[in-house]
Amino acid sequence: MTNIPVNAVDVSNLTVKFGDFIAVNNISFSVEKGEIFGFLGSNGAGKTTTIRVLCGLLLPTSGKVKVSDVTYDQGIEAIKAKVGYMSQKFTLYNDLSIQENFAFTASLRKIPSDTLKRRTKELLSFIGFSKPMNTLVRDLPGGIKQQVSLAASILHDPEIIFLDEPTAGVTPVARARFWALIKQLAKDGKTIFVTTHYMDEAEQCGRIALMRTGEIIALDAPENLKKTTFPDPIIELNPKGTIPSEMIEQLRTNKAVDSIDSYGMKYHLIIKDPQEWNQLSINIAPYFVIRQIPPSLEDVFIRLVEGVTR
Amino acid sequence: MNFKFNIKRALSIAKKEQFHIMRDPFTLTMATVLPVLLVLIFGLAIEFNVKDIGLTVHDSDRTFSSRKLVEVFSSSQYFNINPSRGSIVDAINDLDSERSKASLIIEPEFEHNLLAHGNTKAQFVLDGADNSTAGVILGYLGGIQKAANFKLTGTLVKEPIELKTRYLFNPELSSPWFIVPGLAVVVIAILSILLTALTVAREWENGSMELLLSTPVQPLEIIIGKLIPYTVIGLAAVLLVVLVAILGFGIPFAGNFILFGFGSLIFLIACLAQGMLISVLIRTQQLAMQIAMITGLLPSLLMSGFIFPLESMPKYPQNFTSILPSKWFMIISRGIFLKGADFSDLKLPFIGLFLLSAILIITATKKFKKDLEP
Structure with a gap:
């Protein structure tokens, strides 16, 4: 047939x-x-x-x-x-x-x-x-x-x-x-x-x-969609204590970081420069539990739909 | 414009509508209680023949003749005599204070003039602020004057020309006879416009319009389908009104029941279509209801000749009433009910009614939105 x-x-x-x-x-x-x-x-x-x-x-x-x-x-x-x-x-x-x-x-x-x-x-x-x-x-x-x-x-x-x-x-x-x-x-x-x-x-x-x-x-x-939107891994930052909002702003403008968005109590970070990130991840290790996660559709949605307007 | 029409689909709309009606206590209650209530209110409470009119009598003559004159008024059953409280000014003030609607002023020379010259005068002062009462009183005066002439002179005065009046169709000019057949018009108009104004708006509000529109059903099928059950309810309401008129008020039904039923049917369809049009244009039930009240109740009460004669209207609004179905059916209803008119007498109103209902149905169908554009 x-x-x-x-x-x-x-x-x-x-x-x-x-x-x-x-x-x-x-x-x-x-x-x-x-x-x-x-x-x-x-x-x-x-x-x-x-x-x-x-x-x-x-x-x-x-x-x-x-x-x-x-x-x-x-x-x-x-x-x-x-x-x-x-x-x-x-x-x-x-x-x-x-x-x-x-x-x-x-x-x-x-x-x-x-x-x-x-x-x-x-x-x-x-x-x-x-x-x-x-x-x-x-x-x-x-x-x-x-x-x-x-x-x-x-x-x-x-x-x-x-x-x-x-x-x-x-x-x-x-x-x-x-x-x-x-x-x-x-x-x-x-x-x-x-x-x-x-x-x-x-x-x-x-x-x-x-x-x-x-x-x-x-x-x-x-x-x-996940693969094409996020060729690089997503880093989840889980705060160990209270994080001042200035620190997030500093991270956002950091050379190593492409973007950072809040997900409930946690943050999702996308890497721009892996070498810079290696250094940065050591620096912020005292404040966050850092782990690499696969992107969810929600990440895709936020990046594509809401990211454009930002 | 697409006028594809499938009777089966229209009938299934009708059947569905029937379920709504049967399961909604509001609709059924309104359909039965409203007509009866209106007939009772209008039939019992409205009386055009004014009785017990307060009449202040200022009698300065105080003679046999002047007392005879007052007696004519008091024995007419229309007037209640209020004795004057002093001067002529007081008698006039009684009109200001609403103690009386009219004053009768009898001058001292009243009897003297009558006996000496065979001719005398008394003044009758009317409260013109209430011109409907004044008009009615004026109507009584002619008869009272005649009675007074007879009483005072003992002979019937021969007038060169005498108009003898006889009232056809309603010999006693009884108000319920006049009101109740006209009430059939008002009841149908209000009921049908109210009931149907809600039905399409309700589909929009409930979201079920999306279901209807996602099927191949056509606007005309929806309109006709929705008209059918309400027509049945409306005819039942008319029957109720007619029965109350005949059995409750003893109004004779002079004409042909079939013709009356036929007229009611066309009028009903016109009113239902008007309600449907409102419903099609207005997508919320509340607003549709308010507009239905204004366009249904007011014209049928005020501009159909139900209470106020159309002939007394200025030319322009009078012409305007021709686009009101209630005007035409008012003529048909009173004509058949009281006069026993047949179809050939009522051709024009029947044609007018028929044209109006056709126009309303076509407009409602055309205005029916087939898409879901917000």
Whole structure:
């Protein structure tokens, strides 16, 4: 069998403007089929806007978008039929039961009743839901709501699933559970496009795009991002006692140091000149526990996204 | 503009809306309690026929004739006689102090003139500050004058021309007869605009609009789907009002029930569409509710002819009322209810109503935002 790689999503030179405000500025990227693709960025970076364009909820100002071989030229409805979308807002009706919510969504998408029955059964066992179907959504705990919402958004068995901050506001246990579901979906051949604030979630994506003020500033697998952003090791400084802030400022301006950022009580330092650093590390040894650590995605994020503005 | 329409999707919107209504005590309570409350308040409390009007009598004549004249007033059941507390000035001051609405001043020569010349005068002073009461009192005076003539001279004065008045459709000019059929208009207008103004705004507030928009559902399907259950509620409210009118107030229903129902239906749809339009334009429930109150309640109370006759309005606002569905249905409702008018009598109002509701539905559909632009 020949395996021609067909992209699930192709975006080229996409720009979205709201009046004078540029929400998304000339971005281009592709998502492969079966990939878990993460969108990482702070609030207002343009993640949600991009997702909405890809789901047919927002018209692009300019640029080309192809989702699951469908372009905007074929109509917004053709795109809507191909994708599943789970908004960062909770979109099910609280005063309707799970059964009623599913039936309503299904009827809007013209899913036949026998298909609905089969899909409901599949999806509820997929998310491990065991309560009666006539439970009102408002009576469900937050984590379960999120999973039911996911199930509702993929009732029509879409090829691509867009999840806009799906785990915002749920417990860590529920987040882990939700990510297990996402991975299972990817394993079943679905393409997952997810935005998140959480670094640990971003680590689980196949590739991630970092967005800042409407632009993609980096796009790669998490491991590659770490390697390319930090070719040199990161030094963690753990203060032994109280450190005056002047000392940090002195370190920042030291020839040996490229940058130093605080991480909670600790500091992450990046070396500019290894020889100079050897000397400096001996000098500051009385004040810090010094150790070499692998870069985390958070280091990458801070360096790329926030470092630029500094 | 895309007017693709799928009846199944509209019906599933309607079904979903029905679940919301059934599970929301507020909607159902408002739909049943509000009409009954309004009918009772308006039907029982509003009385245009002013009675027990305070009348200060300053009788300087104190004769048989002057007492007869006062008697005519006091026996008319419209006036309560307040004896004068002294001078003519006091009698006029009674109007300032709101002790009386009118004063009757009888000069000393009253009986003398009557007997000597067959012709006499008394002065009637009215409080013009309250011009609606003044107008009503003025209406009574003609009858009272006639009665006084008869009492004082013993004969009916022959006037060269005599206008005989007979009131058709409401022989006793009973206020509830006039008010309650008009109230059907007000009840539908308020209820339907209020109920629907919230529904689309609620979808935006809850976030469920994103779910709707991520499916292929069309604006017209959403609008029609949401209109259906509220139309049923609205018709039930109309029925309630009509039943209370007939059974509670004994108002005869002169016309055709089917035609009345048909008119109510079109009016309902116009009002619901107006509410829907507000809801589409305003994305928060609270603001939508306030705008619905202003645009629903005020025009239907003040500019539909419900209480204040449109004919007495200046030309410009009077023309403006033609774009209010409530004006047209007011004509239809009173016409059918009291006069037993048929369709051929009411062609114009029916056409006006129909056009307005079509325009409102189309506008609401067009203004419906299909994307999530903030």
